[in-house]
Amino acid sequence: MQTSNNQQIIYQKLQQCFGFEQLREGQYQVIDKVLSGKSCAAIFPTGSGKSLCYQLSALCLPNLTLVISPLLALMKDQLTFLKSKGIKAASLHSGQTKEDVQATMSGVQTGEIRILMVSVERMKNERFRHFLSQQSISLLVVDEAHCISEWGHNFRPDYLKLPQIQQQLSIPQVLLLTATATQAVLDDMSNKFAIEKNDITVTGFYRQNLELSVLPCQVNQKETVLLSLLNQTPTLSTIIYVTQQNTAETLAKMLLSRGINAVAYHAGLESEQRENIQHAFMAGHTDCIVATIAFGMGVDKADIRRVIHFDLPKSIENYAQEIGRAGRDGLSSQCVLLANEEGLCTLENYIYGDTPEYGEILNIIKQASSSAPQWEIVVSRLSSESNIRPLPLKTLLVYMELHGLICAQYTYFAQYRFKFLITKNDIISRFNGERRTFTQALFDSVSSAKIWNQVDFDHLWNTYQGERNRAIAALDYFHQQGWIDLESKLMTEVYRVDDISDDKEKIAQKLWSLFKDKESCDIERIHTLLKLFKSNQCLSYALASYFSDPNAPQQCGHCSVCKEETKPWPEKVNSNIPTSELNNWLQELENLTSEVLSDSVKTKFLCGIPTPCFTKIKAKKLTGFGKLGHCAYQQVLDEVVSRKKSLEKA
Secondary structure: OOHHHHHHHHHHHHHHHHOOOOOOOOHHHHHHHHHOOOOEEEEOOOOOOHHHHHHHHHHHOOOEEEEEOOOHHHHHHHHHHHHHOOOOEEEEOOOOOHHHHHHHHHHHHHOOOOEEEEOHHHHHOHHHHHHHHOOOEEEEEEOOHHHHOOOOOOOOHHHHHHHHHHHHOOOOEEEEEEOOOOHHHHHHHHHHOOOOHHHEEEOOOOOOOEEEEEEEOOHHHHHHHHHHHHHHOOOOOEEEEOOOHHHHHHHHHHHHHOOOOEEEEOOOOOHHHHHHHHHHHHOOOOOEEEEOOOOOOOOOOOOOOEEEEOOOOOOHHHHHHHHOOOOOOOOOEEEEEEEOOOOHHHHHHHHHHOOOOHHHHHHHHHHHHHOOOEEEEEHHHHHHHHOOOHHHHHHHHHHHHHOOOEEEEEEEEEEEEEEEOOOHHHHHOOOOHHHHHHHHHHHHOEEEOOOOEEEOHHHHHHHHOOOHHHHHHHHHHHHHOOOEEEEEEEEEEEEEEOOOOOOHHHHHHHHHHHHHHHHHHHHHHHHHHHHHHHOOOOHHHHHHHHOOOOOOOOOOOOOOOOOOOOOOOOOOOOOOOOHHHHHHHHHHHHHOOOOOOOHHHHHHHHHOOOOHHHHHHOHHHOOOOOOOOOOOHHHHHHHHHHHHHHHHHO
C-alpha cells in the first residue's frame, strides 16, 4: 500500500473495528510503515498502545498475522480485547484440548482467523512449523522483543531463532514491540531482523506523573521505613517488589499483622493461587501485593498508586518495567526504592549461577554427538546430569542450534498415567469391533499401582502393533469423556544431530565464551543501576537517557534529586571470610560425593547458589551451604583457590 492511501484506510479501520477516533503518539507512524511493506520496531512506554499497532495492521493485511508472545496472560488479555471488538483472533497453548487446537488450525487454514498468537516454545515443534509453512503469512509480530537480545533483560533463548524462522517461513516483514530497550539492545534487535534505523519508532520513556525517589536506609531499618510509607495512606493500591520468595512471605505476614491488607505473590505458589491473588488485586479487594518479579506481566491496573522496591531491582530495565505499572491512569504515583547495597551479592550470585562451566558444555556436545543422528532429551534430567540449570541449558541448546550442531524436530510426553473414574470393563463395552479390541489391548498394556496406571507403549506395539499416537489419542478421548483422569509428564525434546566432526573442545570453548560475555554484561548492568541511583542527576532524566529518550526534561522537578531529598547510601560492610571454618564446610561437601568438585562448584555452594548437583546430593542441608552468600562471588572464589593451593603444598 502507498502511504497516501494508508491514512484513509487506517482511520477507517480504527473507527469501524475499534471504535476509536484518534491514535496515540507513534501508533500511526508504525502502522503506516507496516502497511507500506516495511519491517519495523515500536519502542513505546508500558501501557501506551503497542498492541494496537499490530492489531489494526492485521486487519489491513491480506494474510495471517503471527504473533509471538512470551506469556499466556498477555495473550489472554489481548485476545479478550480483540474478541470484544468482533475480531477473529486465536491462540494455541498447552492448556487446550485437541479439538480446540484443531478448530484453531482449521480457522487459520480457511483464513477466518486473522491473528494467531503462540508462545516461542511452540515454534520448536517441527509439525507446527510445517503447518505454518503451508499458510500465507503477511506479518510476524514479536511482542516483548527485547527477549531476543542476550545483552538485554529477560533474555529468552528460543527468541534467538526467530530471525531464522522468519526466513524459513518466508514471512515478508516483521514488527518488533517492546517498552524497554537500551540503544545496544535496539541495535541488536534491528540487526537480527535487518530493520532500517528510520523504521524504528521511539515515542519516549519519560512519564511526568511518576514521582521517583531513592530512599537510602540500613537493612535493619527497611521494615520501619516501609511501614511509615504505607501508613500515610494504607489503602492505596501498592506493589512492593522483593528479590526472594521467603522475603515476600515474611514481609506480607508482617504487614498484615500491622493492619495493611497485604498478600505475597511469587512463582512458588500454585498457578490457581496466583490467579486468585492477581484477580483480588485487580478487583481492588487486596490493597498491597508483596511480590517477586513473577508478578507484573499482563497486569494492566490503571490505578496503582505506589511501587516500592524493598530490595534492589535486577537491572534498570526491570526497574523501568516495574515502575511502569504505576499510574497508568495518568495520575500522580509514587515509585520508591529503599536503597542499600546489602542485596548486591545476591543479585550477582543469580548471574554467576547461570554460567555453565566449560567442562559441562563439552559433555553436552559429546552426548549429542554420540547420539547422532537423533538425540532425545528431557531437560530436567539433562539439567541434573550435566549440573547446568534449566534456563542456561536451554540457552546452550539454542546456541548449538544456531551453530548448526543440532536442529529441533518435535516434542512429546515420555510418560502418561491415568486413573479410572468408571470401570475398565465399562469403557471397553462402549466400543465394538476393532476399536473394542484396541481398547482391550491398550488396557492390557498397563502397569497398575494402587490408584494410577501407566501405559507401556512398547508392550502395546509388540503385542498388538498399536501405535503410540493412537494410544495417546484414545487416552485423550477417554479423559474428555470423563471416564479417566489423565496426566502427562516428562516432556521429551527430539533433535536431529548434524555432523559434529569439528574439534569439540574448540566448539565448547566458543560457546563457553558466549556465556562468559553475557555474565560480564549482566554484572556490569547491576553496577550501572547503582551508578544511576547514586548520581546527582535528575532520576527521571537519567532513566530516560538510558533508554535513548532525548525529549525528557533535564530536571523533572518531582524526583528525590530535583526535590533535594538525596542522602548518602549506608556504607557496605566488607565481609571477612572465616578461613578456619571454610575447610570444615567444604570437607562436608566433598564427603557427600566421590566426584572431583571444581572451584566454581565449591564457590557456588558457599555462596548459596543452587545447582542441580546440590539438589541431587542434598548439599543444601549442610552447614556451609550459603554461609558466604553475603560475600562477593569473586572474593569467595579466590579463597577457594587459595585453599586448594595450600592443600596441594601440604
